[in-house]
Amino acid sequence: MILSNNTLLLTNGWINGAEIASDANFEVVNPATRKVVANVSDLTGADVASAISAADVAFQEWKTVPSQERAASVNQWASLIEDNAADLGSIVCRENGKPIGEATGEILQCAALLRWYAQEALRLHGSTLPVHDNQQRNMTIKQPIGVVACITPWNFPAAAVIVKAGAAIAAGCTTIIKPSDETPLIALAFARLSAEAGIPKGVFNVIPCKDPREVGDALCQSSRVRMLSFTGSTAVGKQLYTACGNTMKRIALELGGNAPFVVFADADLEKAVAAAVGARFYNSGQICVGANRFFIHKDIYAEFAERLTERVSRLKVGNGEDADTTTGPMINSAAITRLRQLVSDAVSRGAEILVGGAQTGGDSLLFPPTVLANMTPQMDASKTEIFGPVACLYDFETETEALELANDTNAGLSAYVFTGDLARLLRFSEGLEAGVVGANSANIFSNDLPFGGSKESGLGKEHGINCLEEFVETKSICIGL
Structure with missing residues (x-):
């Protein structure tokens, strides 16, 4: 060096x-x-x-x-x-x-x-x-x-x-x-x-x-x-x-975390999608506050999935020393094996790969940014910290359902919610069982802001x-x- x-x-x-x-x-x-x-x-x-x-x-x-x-x-x-x-x-x-x-x-x-x-x-x-x-x-x-x-x-x-x-x-x-x-x-x-x-x-x-x-x-x-x-x-x-x-x-x-990312039908969709890319794919998804589970209201689910897939498809996977690389490698081969297993399990249970999903080949530690649709809480990726560039999409109908799904985890590090309703934004943020909440924002780090988790x-x-x-x-x- x-x-x-x-x-x-x-x-x-x-x-x-x-x-x-x-x-x-x-x-x-x-x-x-x-x-x-x-x-x-x-x-x-x-x-x-x-x-x-x-x-x-x-x-x-x-x-x-x-x-x-x-x-x-x-x-x-x-x-x-x-x-x-x-x-x-x-x-x-x-x-x-x-x-x-x-x-x-x-x-x-x-x-x-x-x-x-x-x-x-x-x-x-x-x-x-x-x-x-x-x-x-x-x-x-x-x-x-x-x-x-x-x-x-x-x-x-x-x-x-x-x-x-x-x-x-x-x-x-x-x-x-x-x-x-x-x-x-x-x-x-x-x-x-x-x-x-x-x-x-x-x-x-x-x-x-x-x-x-x-x-x-x-x-x-x-x-x-x-x-x-x-x-x-x-x-x-x-x-x-x-x-x-x-x-x-x-x-x-x-x-560890297992962060939910909840998007209501009245959210600014473009803002939510941009935040989703950062919350999931920054540092190649190897981040404890990374959004693991994306809960999208059924009325905007298809459009959100389409917009997210388009943005994710533009990410450049490669050597971090290359100036145009946006997504670097996984840290080791064990991380690659784990991601492949999580994606394989989800697909075997009915999930759909919208983009990515397969290792680049050989013994490379590069894993393509991936979006999985039609996810369910029973899949392995729903129950664990993914720690990689894989976004999992779920749908919901009511605020009560979304909060129950979001809090259905032993982890409580971070969470995200997007809505155009200020009362709901505050109410939902207070209901999320997490130490840090991004409310209409994925920017949750600041020197003057306490950072730490709840639950496990x-x-x-x-x-x-x-x-x-x-x-x-x-x-x-x-x-x-």
């Missing part, structure tokens, strides 16, 4: 401000070309112990640094990310496969998030409470929780690191990052830049590894790790939730004006006079 700043391509772990090599390595492969991008050190539980010690020692100093100084370091980190956005975007594009425009956009969003966290660090304060006893005064203060373990996914390998570690560091915590083995390179590049930004050694540590179990167990079992933040599947999230119980860690979980889609919130609250303890101080 050729970069303008070759120091950003780290292939060793990062502990206490230095690279840590290993006798064993694992390959990072470009999903678009199936070629090896890098061989990365495969760290172990012993390395986790070193990282925990480094983070614990660093925390004793970092927690005392005034918020203005922490904010300045985080802002400098953001500036360095912006300065190196082209190289960092190239790293994400090659290890993840997503289109270069999306990859670079993700990097710039990371810088914006860091600036947001730096601002909020200045506003992280306690309170003095009304007097209830003339002989006593009461107050609260906010203190960083300690060492935070961050386990991050491959689908947004840059943003997930910054959402967790950036907020934790701004709040005064120290961090240990366990990135996905599919996409460890961007986390390591961020480590290099954090050091250049003046963030002290031990505050940001990265543990790349092929088998997550040993590293994950070590993080969960250590009493010196006071919090774990995880983004990934619901199944793994439940395992981590249980594993953290023995040490009573605080835990933040952003887990997670615990806690990221972003928003309270973004640092997950990483601090509120201490009550009662002063006798």
Whole structure:
């Protein structure tokens, strides 16, 4: 991989401000070309112990640094990310496969998030409470929780690191990052830049590894790790939730979704179709808030299906490094196999393929954007997070029916509704069992907007004006006079 700043391509772990090599390595492969991008050190539980010690020692100093100084370091980190956005975007594009425009956009969003966290660090304060006893005064203060373990996914390998570690560091915590083995390179590049930004050694540590179990167990079992933040599947999230119980860690979980996308007959159809393309096919559909189930009122079902199919047919599948690519590859062959099985099951039960539906051929990880009509709730694709470029269309007749169908899932991360009736828009949004609702919009991400799921889609919130609250303890101080 050729970069303008070759120091950003780290292939060793990062502990206490230095690279840590290993006798064993694992390959990072470009999903678009199936070629090896890098061989990365495969760290172990012993390395986790070193990282925990480094983070614990660093925390004793970092927690005392005034918020203005922490904010300045985080802002400098953001500036360095912006300065190196082209190289960092190239790293994400090659290890993840997503289109270069999306990859670079993700990097710039990371810088914006860091600036947001730096601002909020200045506003992280306690309170003095009304007097209830003339002989006593009461107050609260906010203190960083300690060492935070961050386990991050491959689908947004840059943003997930910054959402967790950036907020934790701004709040005064120290961090240990366990990135996905599919996409460890961007986390390591961020480590290099954090050091250049003046963030002290031990505050940001990265543990790349092929088998997550040993590293994950070590993080969960250590009493010196006071919090774990995880983004990934619901199944793994439940395992981590249980594993953290023995040490009573605080835990933040952003887990899987099965988002409904409901379109009523009075909706602006063109707006709804445009939003549907973004909500389903962005990042090749490999996104937790992706619209899985499209519930379309029967009176507009045929027209919606026709318009959506026409738009989807114009999407360009290919290598993310090509400027005209809109839909990159799936992350690995298991993802391709799963998509083929979901489509095959739906077709065998009566679904109709309107566009796409078949892998491009050979051992390629490219899967064409697909629209399936005549779907039913009994099909496998209705019950699971698809995580790929497949849109499933269902029809409905009444508002009550639509709400029941939309909420018929254990997931509750995101949901979407489109209607021209303001009263219905508010009523339906309030009735949807999801942590984030797009109401006549698919644009549900903003730095100032809390993000997180309900039901089995997670615990806690990221972003928003309270973004640092997950990483601090509120201490009550009662002063006798």
